[in-house]
Amino acid sequence: MAETKQTPKYTFKDFQSGQQVRWCPGCGDIAILRAVQMAFAQMGIPKEKFVVVSGIGCSSRFPYYMATYGIHGIHGRAGALATGVKIANPELSVWQITGDGDALAIGGNHFIHEIRRNIDVNVLLFNNRIYGLTKGQYSPTSPKGMITKSSPYGTIEEPFNPGSLAIGAGATFFARGIDANVNLNVEILLQAQAHKGTSVVEFLQNCVIFNNGAYKDLTDKETKDENTIIVRHGEKMIFGKNKDKGLMLDEKGKIKIVKIGENGVTEDDILVHDAHEPDPFIHVQLAGLQHPVVLGVIREVRKETYCEALERQMKEVQAKSPIKNMHDLLHSGNTWKVES
């Protein structure tokens, strides 16, 4: 991002739009909004270079609350909007806000394709496992059996794991945050911004109205340390209230949970998190883990982005082609003159 003038110093308030926040009191979206505003203030990017786009859903009202450029789009198309903005102007820092319905139901195709193309967009997926805005139907991430307005007897569908899907589509960056942990979220958002390529961040987000308590075990003081693990590249994957549990691979290459001090396991045996390993075989396991749920940046590998490749190709072609403007093009190939 070429900067000519000095970027002003911001605080999160500079990113508040002044529009009244209309989410339900207690909605997880509110805490995530705060984390985003805090993170933006730290990025050193001029305000006008941010573009925040979204689809439709409770979460998708997000752009209205940001004092940046933004589009509140149509349902499911956030990924395509973000793609268009970024390709059109790679100097913009593009943030895509999307729900589990918006990104994974109607928008599933754009989601996997922007990941495949490695468009340098930051995708913030607000996963409350429900359709909030339409008042409580199940979503593609609702656990099988969940009772909702449209599944009065419980759903009969397996949910997606957004991380597995993203990695299956070729994701170069996948992280997971959780609404309540603002500091972790800021940390993740800064890494997402730093990553060149599509950064998919799944936020586990509580919907107090239609799916309250979905992540209670992961946020409650008493239980969260046992039920979640925060991973960081280069650090050992240790968790638990007493930091006495960790992840290891078994002889088949499968992740297992071990207790340090039991069965001869020492801290040295615990696996070091390698977010940069290109082959995703461990990242898919981390993303898929149900217990503990993995938070933090699970995968971060560098590949050429779409815009980088486009720029590279543009330059190559322009260096070689004899056609420099419309006149050249119009007169290229077979032409003939008619004299008066």
Add this chain to the structure above:
Amino acid sequence: MAETKQTPKYTFKDFQSGQQVRWCPGCGDIAILRAVQMAFAQMGIPKEKFVVVSGIGCSSRFPYYMATYGIHGIHGRAGALATGVKIANPELSVWQITGDGDALAIGGNHFIHEIRRNIDVNVLLFNNRIYGLTKGQYSPTSPKGMITKSSPYGTIEEPFNPGSLAIGAGATFFARGIDANVNLNVEILLQAQAHKGTSVVEFLQNCVIFNNGAYKDLTDKETKDENTIIVRHGEKMIFGKNKDKGLMLDEKGKIKIVKIGENGVTEDDILVHDAHEPDPFIHVQLAGLQHPVVLGVIREVRKETYCEALERQMKEVQAKSPIKNMHDLLHSGNTWKVES
């Protein structure tokens, strides 16, 4: 599938529709058609129970050549069509014919959702890495850099690996065939049919006109044994002209290729293929392997299908609900009488 009368004995000819096959001479579709007709004849399913649906593309003209029920749909919607037919009547054997464009470009969303729901459909994905019918634009599986009508300077996009995507979406069955190997294809198709749940079969298919030779190394007599490995559940993963190469896991759980007899490796060390392992960490590696390319059934795990769950729930509800017909429904809840 409840059968009342005896199923007739068929040969592949019974599944020929009599319509003239209009693919280009030499098109890989022709050999796959033959394999499907041969496999259908062996399935013991009455002809009228087969429904073959497709989207749009060269490959999607397939239903016209089958003497079964079928729909030649619209572009990208083969997965949704198949889903509808199957849910409506689980007794039908539903086959979805789709191209790499049809399934993975415009139809990507239906593809991942039918997999997620584990609809018991057999998805035959004809992957020629090109848009054939529209005369040669690149597809989501075209290798990066490929020159096509719409990428005159080479594509700048990473391709999908259909197997990784399918497994990321939760596939219970993934296999890979190749047009030229009719016997292997018949073997795979029979297993796809036997599998309850979405069976995704990727056929590597040569398009002689717009992407000729895409799989030359995998089909040429001289090179194919070195470049492909055929896996079967319970068998050791050995390949090579001299059957002297095999797959093993390294200490990190990553697949490596070894030579039997070299560095102390014996046949006993070679990994036995376990298609039934629910955790997909090895299957994703097999599906993603570039050299050798893995053919055969890579993954086959059993989970409740959508239709099974639907039937289960219908039964439960019907056993409990006091509402047995429209009259009951109309008169349920608050009603009142107006007397004359």
Add this chain to the structure above:
Amino acid sequence: MGNNGKSIVEEKDHVVIKFAGDSGDGMQFTGIRFSETSAMMGNEVSTLPDYPAEIRAPKGTIGGVSGFQIHIGSDHIETPGDYADVLVAMNPAALKANLRWVKKGGTIIVDIDTFTPQNLKKAGFDENPLKDGLTREYQIIQAPITTLTKEATKDLNIDHKTALQARNMFALGIVYWLFHRDLQYTINFFKQKFKNKPELAELNKRVLEAGYNYAHNIELSRTYIIKRAKLEPGTYRYINGNTATAWGLLAAAEKTGLQLYLGSYPITPASEILQEIAARKDLGAIAFQAEDEIAGVVTSIGASFAGKLAATSTSGPGLALKSEAINLAVMLELPLVIIDVQRGGPSTGLPTKPEQADLLQALWGRNGESPVAVLAASTPSNCFRYAYMAAKIALEHMIPVILLTDGFLANGSRPWKIPSLDELPDIKPPIVKEGELEKYYPYERIPGTYVRRWAIAGTPGYEHVIGGLEKKQVTGEVSYDPENHEKMVIERENKLKEIQKDIPPLEVDGPDEGELLVVGWGGTYGHINTAVHELRKEGYTVSHAHFHYINPLPANTEQVLSKFKKILIAEMNRGQFFRYLRSEFPQFDYRKYTKVQGIPFTVSELKQAIKKNLED
């Protein structure tokens, strides 16, 4: 029924009541209780909820106000009413938002406890309006509802917050007293609803009675009795448009013996149709919540091929998304019902508000020459009939049928005389049974109808493949032949036209010739009809014709129109039906009266428009 003491009892033909409060105040619930009680006590009722787009819009603000309007009376209650006789305002914002919709001289009940400076400011009042001129223009009941609710429940073993959630019942109690309503229906309802939580049943009952007694004690000067309506005898229930639509489809399924398959994706204000059918696993109905609208309709097409009564439900943006696939159904000539619950557009527009601006999209929003049948329901309860008829036409004519309703019908409720299935017309789809035909040609048409036969996948002997490419007449093979294409285009057109034979003639309410015919279609029926009736009572000569069948139009349409000098088309868009009729029958003098505000017409504005057109 209570004893209303010394106050004057006035008898009324009809009256409009509006409950308004914060989204969390339970106004919908309150309104429905009042409506049900009134219906059971023999009134005609028409209701309309009105809620904000946000799930929980900020408390105490105008944007967060949720309302429920009820019109009850003795006869011809066709709309929820323009202006309220009684407004219940649970807080200042509710008052602010609704004041302009209260009749001068009407009654306003407020929870005076909520009129704090803070709340007044949130609502945008500069000063307390109750101290102001307001008290001169309206009869204002300033009830300390919050305080008295606490008071009434303090000896119950119930936490503060829960207790206060019953505030709405206090207000309802006041209104019940005002209109001499019987509390028993509501108390019974609590018992039923809170079967497993008797303490909640008791709580609500207590507060309701407390409100009732409060009204009794403050000795209001005037209470009202609403005359009973002259209703046809029968069993009645309360129904809204979305439920009626869902049930109409279920009825068609039962009548034909076909299983119902609905492929749908949630969208306001249509989601309830999906939800209603999802709840009907007991009746064997399949509701498939698809990944998007396209999958919704395409899976339905697959289900139709497999022999189901296939339907899909959505609202405007969803209909746009489905248009390519509807065209496939046009080509396949498979039965399919598409329900579009219209809302304010374009784009996301006003998602919770009604509008009638999808008409041209329904008629022509597809590539190529693509005839589909278009129907429109006109009252919440007749959504049942038109959903049923849509299914009948789709099944019998092997054609996609779009049924238009709208957010007003979808959410509006009416008491409805429950029909018996026997009264409904038979449905006879052209299914071919095993062995019935020597050879099956998928596009051979049944003489005199243009309808092709339906060989359901799985039937032995009729294996065939159909698709979206143009096909040869009779055999259905792919054909690029120019003349064949034109013939098929015309066959599809003719098939649509043939439906005319199966639909009732257009009826005229009022004299069937004269100066002015007011024409409407769809959800504006109640307002237009009321306006016309009132004007006739006032001595004007004016008639009303309302279209439920839009494509094809009823056979007598031209004839009906020809009998009037002027035709005024009233619709909630910028003149789409006007354009359509004019393009069909250009010879008449059409005028239009349109409104695109995301709210229904008022009867009074319609009357004015009609009078104006009568004059010039």
Add this chain to the structure above:
Amino acid sequence: MGNNGKSIVEEKDHVVIKFAGDSGDGMQFTGIRFSETSAMMGNEVSTLPDYPAEIRAPKGTIGGVSGFQIHIGSDHIETPGDYADVLVAMNPAALKANLRWVKKGGTIIVDIDTFTPQNLKKAGFDENPLKDGLTREYQIIQAPITTLTKEATKDLNIDHKTALQARNMFALGIVYWLFHRDLQYTINFFKQKFKNKPELAELNKRVLEAGYNYAHNIELSRTYIIKRAKLEPGTYRYINGNTATAWGLLAAAEKTGLQLYLGSYPITPASEILQEIAARKDLGAIAFQAEDEIAGVVTSIGASFAGKLAATSTSGPGLALKSEAINLAVMLELPLVIIDVQRGGPSTGLPTKPEQADLLQALWGRNGESPVAVLAASTPSNCFRYAYMAAKIALEHMIPVILLTDGFLANGSRPWKIPSLDELPDIKPPIVKEGELEKYYPYERIPGTYVRRWAIAGTPGYEHVIGGLEKKQVTGEVSYDPENHEKMVIERENKLKEIQKDIPPLEVDGPDEGELLVVGWGGTYGHINTAVHELRKEGYTVSHAHFHYINPLPANTEQVLSKFKKILIAEMNRGQFFRYLRSEFPQFDYRKYTKVQGIPFTVSELKQAIKKNLED
């Protein structure tokens, strides 16, 4: 130029030649060579390829025949011609498929080597037609093309198969002799094309000359000279509709200094537009091949927000898919060009054939009141102008513009006088520059135009959020206010109407009043205009008005129509423009002449229809 010996040389104003053979026979290539040579020799030219839907349809069958028709002449060559004067049939199937399109008395050149019993059977001939009456009705040249091609190339070091692929050049050689064409242009072309494979250049040259010499030797009784056209002086090139469309967008981008962004998904017959722009990385154009049509248009909307000249290209089914997103652009009021290359519908229909049946979809195929501008090009080369104008209107009026072309225009080619960019009108988008405004209100409209200003994402100081919900006038905040909604609906409508001021008046070709005006729009221009001109030459009084601006219509439309007693609307659908005009101006006597066969009108059928309407 060769010496034609003893044969009679006839001078002609114009002549139609058709090359036909198997898909693999290179007929398109041959036809283009002939057309180019003719154009360079000073003729007017109009061409139309005609190929099967299959990539390689079965050899030797009717379904596999690929053709290329060329109309050359001295002036007013507006169509590729109805009937051929000369047919080249490379095999029996090509003869069978095209015989009915050859003028009685015309010349037919066949490769007699292919007339084997087997091939005759494949083509569906019961017996050899050449032995039959055919020789009496046509002048038939039975050339042993295959044999002589082999012969001519046997001393070249080239394999059999490759050599035979040059058979088409033998046929071309014959035709060149027949029309006194110069071989040099084509020989130069070979040199250029096969720069790196000189043996192929030599091969093609040899065979071409062999054909030419063969024709010379068999001493045909009659050869033709085509008069030169009186063309405006200038530099010319050959261009088809799709290339012209793509280039029109590129020209608009260069003129405004904005980068072109095309988000598209391949679909016949529009894919070439994407391909042409993908090839223009040298001009900095971005062609994004999206995952589907929806992503195609939505990424374009994103690009528009980021300040690009944004466009998307598709055909009918794709337009249906884009409709929801186009509506978003309507709400966002961002510039966007949508190109619909119409093909036969409904559904997949006749994907390689032209039709004009997407008109109503373009006008109204979206939910809600959704005004977009609609334009239509009318000749392959003026696709350039109308693509340019579509971009200009979109950019200047901040509105989505749909440009309709069709498969006939897309694939048809015409010599085209290359314009200079200076001739093109300026384009002035309402972009606001940094610091220009104190405060930016996204929906504040520029007085007198209804156009809002465009603050491009990234510009400091104008940060703002827009979306698909209805928005407040001026500020653009979300608004559910009823009156505001209606006002915004009307503002969007008025913004569209304002475009009228920027579009030229409707012109009349012929007398501007009278008995009959023939009206057309889009790709039928050439046929209608030719028919009208011919009729006028024959003494009839008839005029022609052709619409390029459809929404809004030119300001003088009503006035133009009012001057004629009857208006005959000719279109390739079932009467969509007829319906539109009638709904706009119901007072006139409209008639329609329609054809939905996936093939263009013929001039002769149009003439008949016009005469009939002149009479009654």
